[in-house]
Amino acid sequence: MPIAFEKVNFKYAPNTPFAYEALKNIDLAFEMGKVTAIIGPTGSGKSTLVQHLNALLLPSEGTVLVLDRTITNKHKPKELKSLRQRVGLVFQFPEYQLFEETILKDIMFGPLNFKVPEAQAKVLAMNALKLVGLDESFAEKSPLDISGGQKRRVAIAGILAINPDVLVLDEPTAGLDPQGSKAMMELFLRLNKENGKTILIVTHDMEHVINYCDNVVVMKDGEVINHQRVTDYFERKTQVEDIQMNLPQLLMFKEALLDGGFEFKQPMRYLEDLAEAISKEIKR
Amino acid sequence: MNNIALGRYIPLNTFTHKLDPRFKILGMLILMVSVFFPSGFIGYGVIAAFVFIALLFTKISLKMILKSMKPMIFMLSFLFVINSLVIRTGYVLFNIYGFTLYSDAVFQTLYIMVRLTLMIIITTLLTVSTKPMDLTLGIEDLLSPFKRIGLPSHEIAMMISIALRFIPTLIDETNRIMKAQASRGVDLKEGSFKEKIMAILSLIVPLFVSSFQRAEELADAMEARGYVVAQHRTRYKQLKPTYRDTVMMGGVLSLLGVIIWLSL
Ligand SMILES: Nc1ncnc2c1ncn2[C@@H]1O[C@H](COP(=O)(O)OP(=O)(O)O)[C@@H](O)[C@H]1O
Ligand SMILES: [Mg+2]
Numbered sequence: 001m002p003i004a005f006e007k008v009n010f011k012y013a014p015n016t017p018f019a020y021e022a023l024k025n026i027d028l029a030f031e032m033g034k035v036t037a038i039i040g041p042t043g044s045g046k047s048t049l050v051q052h053l054n055a056l057l058l059p060s061e062g063t064v065l066v067l068d069r070t071i072t073n074k075h076k077p078k079e080l081k082s083l084r085q086r087v088g089l090v091f092q093f094p095e096y097q098l099f100e101e102t103i104l105k106d107i108m109f110g111p112l113n114f115k116v117p118e119a120q121a122k123v124l125a126m127n128a129l130k131l132v133g134l135d136e137s138f139a140e141k142s143p144l145d146i147s148g149g150q151k152r153r154v155a156i157a158g159i160l161a162i163n164p165d166v167l168v169l170d171e172p173t174a175g176l177d178p179q180g181s182k183a184m185m186e187l188f189l190r191l192n193k194e195n196g197k198t199i200l201i202v203t204h205d206m207e208h209v210i211n212y213c214d215n216v217v218v219m220k221d222g223e224v225i226n227h228q229r230v231t232d233y234f235e236r237k238t239q240v241e242d243i244q245m246n247l248p249q250l251l252m253f254k255e256a257l258l259d260g261g262f263e264f265k266q267p268m269r270y271l272e273d274l275a276e277a278i279s280k281e282i283k284r
Numbered sequence: 285m286n287n288i289a290l291g292r293y294i295p296l297n298t299f300t301h302k303l304d305p306r307f308k309i310l311g312m313l314i315l316m317v318s319v320f321f322p323s324g325f326i327g328y329g330v331i332a333a334f335v336f337i338a339l340l341f342t343k344i345s346l347k348m349i350l351k352s353m354k355p356m357i358f359m360l361s362f363l364f365v366i367n368s369l370v371i372r373t374g375y376v377l378f379n380i381y382g383f384t385l386y387s388d389a390v391f392q393t394l395y396i397m398v399r400l401t402l403m404i405i406i407t408t409l410l411t412v413s414t415k416p417m418d419l420t421l422g423i424e425d426l427l428s429p430f431k432r433i434g435l436p437s438h439e440i441a442m443m444i445s446i447a448l449r450f451i452p453t454l455i456d457e458t459n460r461i462m463k464a465q466a467s468r469g470v471d472l473k474e475g476s477f478k479e480k481i482m483a484i485l486s487l488i489v490p491l492f493v494s495s496f497q498r499a500e501e502l503a504d505a506m507e508a509r510g511y512v513v514a515q516h517r518t519r520y521k522q523l524k525p526t527y528r529d530t531v532m533m534g535g536v537l538s539l540l541g542v543i544i545w546l547s548l
Contacts, residue, residue, distance in 0.1 A: 016348075017294050056463045081469055089467040096457075097464040099489035109486065113469025113479075144493060158468060 001067045003053065003166065003198070004029040008062035010048055022048040024222040026062070030215075035192050035199045037209040037230070040219030041243055046202045047092060049219065050168050053200070054087040055080050067165070085114045088164030092171045092202075094155035098143035103129070103154050106143050110162040121161070128157035131191075133183055149180050156184070160191075166198045167191065173205065181205070185212045210234060210248040210269060218243060231267050250274055292452070293415055299528060300342040300413040305422030307529040311536045312410045318540050319402050323547040328398050330546070334539050335405050342413050349405055356400065364393045420445035421523060439513060446502070454495070461490050 010023035022045045030036055038046050051057040052064050055071050064071040069083055091097070100106035104125055111121035129138060132153040138146070143154055156172060169188070173181035189212050191197045203209060209216055209230060216233045218226035220243055226233065233239060237255065240247050247255065254268060257278070264277050300308070318331060339346060367389040374388035411419070424441035431437055462470075470483045 017296075051463065054467060056466060080466075081471060084467055084469060091460065091464045091467070094464060096490050096494050097461055097468075097486075099486050099493075109482075110468040113471075162468070 001032070002029055002065050003032070003067070004065045005049075005052070005059075006063045006065070008052070008059040008064060010045075010052070010057060011060045012048075014060060022222050023052075023059075026224055028217065028224050028227060030198070030200060030217075032198050033192075033196055034214040035189065035201065035212060036215040036217060037213040038200060038202045038217045038219065039204070039206075039209060039243070039245070044219040045222040046219055047170050048222075050089065050170055050200065050202060053166070053168050054084045054089050056089070081114065085162055086164050087166045087168060088159040088162050090156055090159050090167070090169045090172055092174065093152075094158075094172075095148060095151035097155060097158075098151060101142060102140050103134075103143045103146075104139040106154060107158045107161045110158050114162060124161040124163065125157070128161040129154075131160055131187060132157045133187075149176050152176060153184075164197075166200070168200045170202045171204065172201065173203070173208070181208075188212065204245075206240070206245055206248045210250065231269055234269075235267060292412070294344075294412050296343055296413075298341060298343050298413065300338065300409065302526070302528055303413070303532055304523050304525045304529045305414050305418040306425050306523060307525060307533055308410055308414060309419070309422045309426060311532055312406055314536045314540050315406045316403065318543040319399055319406070321543045321547045323543045327543050327546040328402070330542055331402060331539065332398075334535070335402060335409075338409055339405070342409055344408070344412060349408060353401065353404060356404075360393065360397055360400075363396060364389070367393050416445060416448040418521075418523075420448070421519070421521060425523065436514070438517065450498070453498075454491070457494060458487070458491060461487055 005026040005028040008023055008026040009021065012018070012020045012022055026049065038049065040046055048057065052059060052071070053066055055064075055066075055069075058071060058073050060073055062072070066083065067086055098106050100109060104122070107125035107128055108118075108121040111124050112118065116124065126136070126139065129136070134150065134153055134157070138150070138154075143151060146154070152172075152175075156169075159167070167188070172188075173184050176184065185208050188199050188201065192199050201208070201213065213230050216226070216228060216230050217224055218233075218239075225242075226239060234247065234251055237247060237251075246252065250268065250271060254264065254274060258264065262278070262281050264281070266273070266277065268274050268277065303311075315331070315335070318327075321327065323330075336346075339349075368385050371389040371392055372384075372386055374386045374391065377385045377387055377390065379385075414422070420441045423444060424437050427435060427437035427440060462472075465483070465486045468486075470486055472480070472483050475483070
């Protein structure tokens with residue numbers, strides 16, 4: 001079952017002086033069961049794109065296919081709830097959506113809305129709490145009394161507890177400390193590898209793209225300008241520079257070595273690849 | 285949510301946009317006053333014509349205004365029902381199953397509708413054509429004579445401008461939280477009463493929390509940049525009336541004259 005955009009246009013505030021075309025002619029099919037990064041400059045339409053995936057926004061023109069649903073402007077799909085249960089969307093800065101008295105209750109809010117029985121919701125919530133790396137002592141605390149990074153984890157746990165098949169995350173690590181964001185990315189990778197979840201991540205961090213993602217979708221000015229395997233994408237340095245981003249450090253280092261007279265032919269992705277290639281070169 | 289776009293500043297370069305905000309506010313007040321005169325249907329016809337011309341000068345389409353007034357239909361129908369039950373004067377329009385509709389019920393409702401519509405269009409004219417910042421500068425200047433009797437006109441203007449500045453932010457924030465909670469299965473349209481209460485709570489609590497947080501941050505940021513309450517401040521932007529303001533005030537005052545004459 002696919003997740004695909006077919007000739008999708010999207011306009012904010014149509015028919016007003018503020019009308020703004022945020023998505024232009026998007027044709028895109030995400031690979032199921034993989035981790036896909038969505039990158040691009042600020043304002044390129046990434047957040048707009050992902051909000052189509054659980055029908056928070058409807059395309060102005062074109063069709064969005066999500067699992068067994070067809071979403072177009074004309075017929076608003078019925079029973080959005082069951083779609084939203086299967087496609088979990090974590091917004092940018094989700095910590096602002098916490099509201100319950102206790103963290104446990106806040107995480108249970110999602111499952112309860114989807115009519116999961118209370119006892120089971122509690123189990124799901126405790127599991128989600130553990131997944132995001134918070135221990136049981138947090139369960140009874142107020143979600144307003146914890147640090148920003150912890151709030152973010154609670155908010156993500158709130159979506160994980162719903163147990164969606166597809167997890168969409170809009171800049172989940174923005175503003176987190178390096179350890180925190182690494183732990184977060186590893187969690188998403190684990191959910192993909194162990195639980196087979198399809199993961200879509202909007203990110204600005206090229207290190208995350210090269211380390212954790214299978215595919216990459218590049219957006220610019222409301223258009224998808226590239227959709228490739230991550231390994232292929234980084235093969236051509238100009239593609240990255242086109243969107244004013246830096247190569248991941250590993251590849252910058254490789255570039256520097258190439259400039260310095262090293263000769264590498266094989267593509268590289270992880271530190272081990274580079275180490276191996278260097279040792280081969282030195283022995284040669 | 286789109287209705288709130290009514291009255292939002294639209295950056296254009298029309299006659300109305302170029303007016304001095306102080307005179308624009310005065311002009312609006314005079315128009316409001318003339319709406320309240322009992323000048324009969326001819327009077328309202330004159331005001332409506334004037335307002336329509338003003339709309340042309342501001343390049344706002346009537347369609348946009350009418351569209352944004354849809355929510356009022358409910359209120360007006362409610363009013364009509366009440367009026368037709370309560371008002372028993374005028375001549376009888378018709379009589380079915382013992383229920384009599386009197387002409388005054390219809391006229392009263394029409395009267396209120398016309399007044400409300402005119403008031404809304406008049407305020408919209410002002411806010412659509414004036415940057416919030418200019419609006420508050422205008423208010424501050426107009427209030428400054430009252431400083432002598434201890435009215436903190438600058439502080440009032442500052443409060444208004446901050447409030448105005450944060451309306452769009454709050455709308456965006458509300459939209460965002462609504463979407464985020466919708467992703468967690470909140471459905472404002474369906475569900476039991478208890479679920480609806482929870483849905484509203486899930487929106488209100490985060491809004492309050494973030495508003496207080498914002499207020500605190502803003503206060504800190506202002507203090508950090510040396511803002512002191514009740515300090516005398518100079519201004520970067522100076523307001524200067526032009527011939528346009530004379531034209532506009534002339535028009536508005538003659539209208540007021542006509543309306544007073546009509547209602548004598
Ligand atoms: N609610 C909205 N109303 C009007 N324009 C919007 C709204 N949200 C976003 N936009 C505009 O759409 C464009 C794309 O925004 P967004 O999808 O948030 O970009 P990104 O997530 O890539 O930074 C931006 O230019 C932004 O100003
Ligand atoms: Mg974004």
